[in-house]
Amino acid sequence: xxxxxxxxxxxxxxxxxxxxxxxxxxxxxxxxxxxxxxxxxxxxxxxxxxxxxxxxxxxxxxxxxxxxxxxxxxxxxxxxxxxxxxxxxxxxxxxxxxxxxxxxxxxxxxxxxxxxxxxxxxxxxxxxxxxxxxxxxxxxxxxxxxxxxxxxxxxxxxxxxxxxxxxxxxxxxxxxxxxxxxxxxxxxxxxxxxxxxxxxxxxxxxxxxxxxxxxxxxxxxxxxxxxxxxxxxxxxxxxxxxxxxxxxxxxxxxxxxxxxxxxxxxxxxxxxxxxxxxxxxxxxxxxxxxxxxxxxxxxxxxxxxxxxxxxxxxxxxxxxxxxxxxxxxxxxxxxxxxxxx
Amino acid sequence: xxxxxxxxxxxxxxxxxxxxxxxxxxxxxxxxxxxxxxxxxxxxxxxxxxxxxxxxxxxxxxxxxxxxxxxxxxxxxxxxxxxxxxxxxxxxxxxxxxxxxxxxxxxxxxxxxxxxxxxxxxxxxxxxxxxxxxxxxxxxxxxxxxxxxxxxxxxxxxxxxxxxxxxxxxxxxxxxxxxxxxxxxxxxxxxxxxxxxxxxxxxxxxxxxxxxxxxxxxxxxxxxxxxxxxxxxxxxxxxxxxxxxxxxxxxxxxxxxxxxxxxxxxxxxxxxxxxxxxxxxxxxxxxxxxxxxxxxxxxxxxxxxxxxxxxxxxxxxxxxxxxxxxxxxxxxxxxx
Numbered sequence: 177x178x179x180x181x182x183x184x185x186x187x188x189x190x191x192x193x194x195x196x197x198x199x200x201x202x203x204x205x206x207x208x209x210x211x212x213x214x215x216x217x218x219x220x221x222x223x224x225x226x227x228x229x230x231x232x233x234x235x236x237x238x239x240x241x242x243x244x245x246x247x248x249x250x251x252x253x254x255x256x257x258x259x260x261x262x263x264x265x266x267x268x269x270x271x272x273x274x275x276x277x278x279x280x281x282x283x284x285x286x287x288x289x290x291x292x293x294x295x296x297x298x299x300x301x302x303x304x305x306x307x308x309x310x311x312x313x314x315x316x317x318x319x320x321x322x323x324x325x326x327x328x329x330x331x332x333x334x335x336x337x338x339x340x341x342x343x344x345x346x347x348x349x350x351x352x353x354x355x356x357x358x359x360x361x362x363x364x365x366x367x368x369x370x371x372x373x374x375x376x377x378x379x380x381x382x383x384x385x386x387x388x389x390x391x392x393x394x395x396x397x398x399x400x401x402x403x404x405x406x407x408x409x410x411x412x413x414x415x416x417x418x419x420x421x422x423x424x425x426x427x428x429x430x431x432x433x434x435x436x437x438x439x440x441x442x443x444x445x446x447x448x449x450x451x452x453x454x455x456x457x458x459x460x461x462x463x464x465x466x467x468x469x470x471x472x473x474x475x476x477x478x479x480x481x482x483x484x485x486x487x488x489x490x491x492x493x494x495x496x497x498x499x500x501x502x503x504x505x506x507x508x509x510x511x512x513x514x515x516x517x
Numbered sequence: 518x519x520x521x522x523x524x525x526x527x528x529x530x531x532x533x534x535x536x537x538x539x540x541x542x543x544x545x546x547x548x549x550x551x552x553x554x555x556x557x558x559x560x561x562x563x564x565x566x567x568x569x570x571x572x573x574x575x576x577x578x579x580x581x582x583x584x585x586x587x588x589x590x591x592x593x594x595x596x597x598x599x600x601x602x603x604x605x606x607x608x609x610x611x612x613x614x615x616x617x618x619x620x621x622x623x624x625x626x627x628x629x630x631x632x633x634x635x636x637x638x639x640x641x642x643x644x645x646x647x648x649x650x651x652x653x654x655x656x657x658x659x660x661x662x663x664x665x666x667x668x669x670x671x672x673x674x675x676x677x678x679x680x681x682x683x684x685x686x687x688x689x690x691x692x693x694x695x696x697x698x699x700x701x702x703x704x705x706x707x708x709x710x711x712x713x714x715x716x717x718x719x720x721x722x723x724x725x726x727x728x729x730x731x732x733x734x735x736x737x738x739x740x741x742x743x744x745x746x747x748x749x750x751x752x753x754x755x756x757x758x759x760x761x762x763x764x765x766x767x768x769x770x771x772x773x774x775x776x777x778x779x780x781x782x783x784x785x786x787x788x789x790x791x792x793x794x795x796x797x798x799x800x801x802x803x804x805x806x807x808x809x810x811x812x813x814x815x816x817x818x819x820x821x822x823x824x825x826x827x828x829x830x831x832x833x834x835x836x837x838x839x840x841x842x843x844x845x846x847x848x849x850x851x852x853x
Contacts, residue, residue, distance in 0.1 A: 225662075265660040271695065294660060295637075296695035303696075323610045326638030343761040345778055348609045355610060373760040377607065377635075379663035380758055388664065388758065395794040396806075400852030402788035406768065413768050420776050509773035516777040 184484050185449060186456040188258075188363060189473050190464070192235055197246040199470055201253050204477045208250050209258040209291060211236035211462060212243050212281065220270045226383060227274070228260040228291075229318065229375070235462040240285075247286055256288035260462075262316035264379065266294060275300045282311045291339070293318035293376070302334055312336045314363070320376030322348070324355035337361040337455060342371055345516035346445060353452045361455030365513045366476050368468075369460040370424030370440040390421060423510040432502050436471050437464075442513035443479045443496035447489035475499055523562070523827035523842040526569035526602065526749070528850040530787060532589040537849045538567045538597055544848050548753065549817050559821075562828040570594050571845055573604040575635050575655055576759045576810040578612040579782040581605065584622050591626055600629035607636040607657070624650045633710055634658075644704060653708035654701055656751065663757040665715045665802050665813040698744045708747040710845070711737060712755030713823065715802055715813045734826040738842055749843040753820050754805065754812035754851065763809035765789065784808075790851050807851045 189205035191197050200208060213232035226232055237243040250257045259281050261274060278301055281287040289312030292298050298313065305311040314337040315321060315330050321338045330338060338356075340349060342365050353362050371378075372389035380388040393414055398406040422428055426439030442449075442457070449457065457480065459472045478499055482492050497506055505511050527537050537544065542563040546552070556563075572590045574580030581603075582590065594601045603623055608616075623630045624647040634640045635655035643652055701709070713734070734750065741748040766782050767775035786808030793804040802813035815823070827844050 265662055295697045295700075299696040299700060320607060320636070321638070322607050322636065323613055323638040323642075325613070325641045326636065329637050329641050341761070343778055344609075345780070348611065348778075351610050372762060373758045374607075377657050378758040378760070379661065379756075380666070381662060381664050384664050384666040388666070396791045397794050398789055399792050399805075400789045402785070406785075406789045409768055413764070416767070416772065416775060417764050510776065515773075516780070 185446070185454055185480055187366075187473065187476055187480055188456050188458045190459060190462040190469065191246060191257075192237060192462050193466075194242055194245045194249070196466055196469055197249050199466065200473060201249060201255060203470060203473045205255060205473060207256050207258065207456065208246070209260060209458075209462075210243070210246065211260045213238055214240065214277070217273075217277075220273045221267050224383060225265075225267050225270075225381070226263050227277075228262050229264070229316075229382075230260075230462055231382065243287075244285055251286070256312075258289045258291050258312075258314060259287045260291040260316065261297065262291050262293040262318050264293060264318050264375070264381075266297075271296055271300060275304050278311070279304055283308070288312060289314060289336070291316050295319075298333060298335070306334055314339060317341050317365075318375045320374075322352070324352055324357075327352065327356035327360055331357045331360040335360065337363055339363040339458065340365075341374060341376065342440075342513055343374060344514060346448060346514050347517060349454070349514065350448070350452050353454060362453075363456040363458050364449060364454055365440070365442060365460060366446075366457035367441045367443070367459050367472050368426060368437060368439045368464065370426075370513075372421060372424060390425060393418060419508075420510045423505070423508065427505060427511070431468075431471070432500065434501060435467070436475050436500065437468050438502060438505060438511075440511055440513050441496075441500070443476070443500070444493035444512070445514055446479050446483045446496070447487065447492040450483045523830055523844065524568050525563075525565060525827075526571050526843055526845045527567040528571035528604070528845060528847045529590070530850055532586075532593050534849050535593055535597070538570070538599065541567065541846050541848065545753070545820070545846065548848055548853070549820060551817060551821070559824040559828045563824065566597070567599060567846075569600040569602055569629075569843070570597070571602045571604055571633075571847075573633075574606060575604045575633070575657055575756070576606050577763070577782075577786075577808055578606055578608060578616070579779060579784060580786070580808070581616055581619060584618045587619055587622055591623075591628060594628055600631070601626070602653070603630070603632045604655070605632060605634055605636070605639060608639050613639065613642060620647065631708070640704060640706070648705075651708075652704070652706045653710055653747075653749065654706055656710045656712055656756065657759070659709075659711045661714050663712065663714055663755060663813070665757060665804055667715055698740070698746065701746065702744055706746070708749060708843075709741055710749040710751065712751050713815060713819055715755060715757070734823060734842070747841060747843065749845050750823065751845045751847055752823055753815045754847055755815065756810055756812050759810045761809065765791075765806070765808050788852060790853060792853065805851060805853065812851070 186206035188207045188209055189200045191200055191208045191210045211228045211230055213227045213236040217227055232238060247257045261278060274297055278290055282305060291314045293316040313335050315335050317339045321327055321330060327338060340362055424440060430438045432438055459476055479496050482495055509515060527541055529537060572582055590601060631651040631653055633653045633655045635657035643650060738748050761778040762776045765786050766779055790805055790807040805812045805814060827842055
């Protein structure tokens with residue numbers, strides 16, 4: 177069991193405005209995470225590449241005073257704020273600027289930690305900030321950790337938490353958490369925004385026309401010795417893939433009848449996560465609307481409260497399905513994070 | 518300075534592909550419909566037999582060879598006087614355990630065996646258990662922009678070619694610079710593997726009768742040599758994305774089991790891949806899916822440029838240590 181297990185699972189919620197911060201804090205978020213893209217970043221990226229995985233125009237704080245006010249509000253409630261600096265790659269020469277930015281975020285703006293993926297950045301931050309003891313660094317799921325030896329490695333670099341991939345079987349999570357070194361925590365995806373590919377190894381950029389996986393799948397031609405056999409099934413299987421991708425894309429960004437968001441979730445497994453010692457559950461979607469964020473937090477909080485109260489695995493799963501009230505979506509099996517046992 | 522001579526390796530899926538060790542030139546020529554360009558400039562270099570066989574897979578643990586299959590490859594390599602390189606993907610704890618026999622077998626071989634890791638946990642695992650096995654850092658660990666849309670179409674491609682702001686700001690391959698390379702050295706890693714990026718196409722050099730050697734080849738060789746690492750470059754495909762969810766293996770499965778990480782797989786990707794029909798015809802590089810991995814196919818000029826660089830030996834620049842360029846041909850690994 178991880179060192180964080182005794183503290184219970186934290187709810188990690190996305191924020192991109194002061195208004196949202198007030199709402200999320202009042203609704204029970206245990207931690208906030210955000211992006212921050214200052215204007216000068218353009219000079220380091222030709223306006224093409226992002227500081228983190230998301231488009232700054234729709235997902236990040238861009239004004240310093242708004243970020244500072246959010247951090248101040250969160251700290252009033254003893255809620256930590258983490259800043260994502262987790263782009264899968266950075267422009268040539270941007271690393272020194274990013275290290276300076278991260279130092280400023282921690283030392284000057286009083287952010288509590290950073291969510292990072294790039295190993296060069298992690299190593300550079302360790303050199304710059306490691307001795308201060310102030311920077312908590314979490315490994316983004318873009319950093320790629322799938323086994324306990326990786327967890328040991330990242331722990332040796334001083335990281336405090338690892339955010340796991342969306343695509344793991346539950347038994348893999350259980351074993352990883354169990355065999356990881358003490359002192360490192362794990363965070364899993366709770367709700368919203370699936371992704372077809374493995375983000376840690378996906379080298380496309382959403383800045384170049386959106387997610388590649390949500391593009392055109394109609395122009396495929398089977399090749400190779402068994403192409404004919406696959407051609408016969410191609411249309412049905414392609415339709416199935418596109419249906420799966422619709423689920424991953426938050427069921428077309430829809431809501432159910434009571435205003436709760438549809439989309440990928442792992443709510444049914446919260447009892448297992450609690451028992452295994454998972455540290456935190458993450459609500460995805462910094463670019464989501466105020467309403468979607470609020471409804472997402474309410475839904476996750478309801479299930480986390482059950483887990484904290486000691487509810488059993490089946491009780492939690494039944495409650496999750498009941499709150500979602502979309503059995504037809506749940507039964508598809510396409511909406512589950514960590515669907516494999 | 519010029520480095521030591523370049524070499525070629527071939528990625529094989531089965532020992533039945535043994536003829537590839539000497540016949541890859543024809544395979545490459547057929548794949549691209551190339552004629553004079555390759556033979557005129559690079560024929561002598563391409564006439565060499567491969568000196569190393571790549572086996573395994575960088576994207577899927579189900580495509581790692583069984584120990585029996587690995588023994589067959591070791592026999593083949595022994596007969597051919599070649600070395601063996603095992604490609605490995607990112608691995609779960611279950612995978613590490615399930616393939617321990619394979620790692621044991623290869624690490625105890627008397628042949629020149631090396632292992633390519635694409636998982637930092639696996640790097641640590643190998644260093645602890647098999648410290649004498651040479652290791653190479655795989656191309657999945659390189660973090661450069663590989664989106665085929667980056668150079669695919671429209672004005673952006675031209676601006677990149679012209680060396681405008683976009684070109685200056687192109688994300689570099691993470692295996693090309695930075696403290697990460699120093700860390701690899703501390704781990705005793707000897708080599709790095711990478712692709713040409715989809716946008717790394719050198720301009721045609723006037724009067725040379727073909728494409729210039731990609732500047733990226735020289736830059737990558739210099740960066741690796743500066744820290745004493747060797748360089749492998751893959752061709753004719755560069756990977757750009759992958760995942761644990763595999764559409765190819767989902768064919769015919771019940772819906773609820775389709776899009777989950779597999780515990781077992783019949784490996785249909787051995788006999789089928791998918792090409793995007795509208796790509797490669799003036800709309801950017803050809804895109805190919807094989808199993809859970811997606812690739813862009815290098816342009817003919819990229820391939821010729823790469824072969825030219827290999828034939829000449831990459832310039833590693835002053836101060837760079839000795840470095841030989843190894844080209845890894847994967848034309849046999851993807852059924853087209």
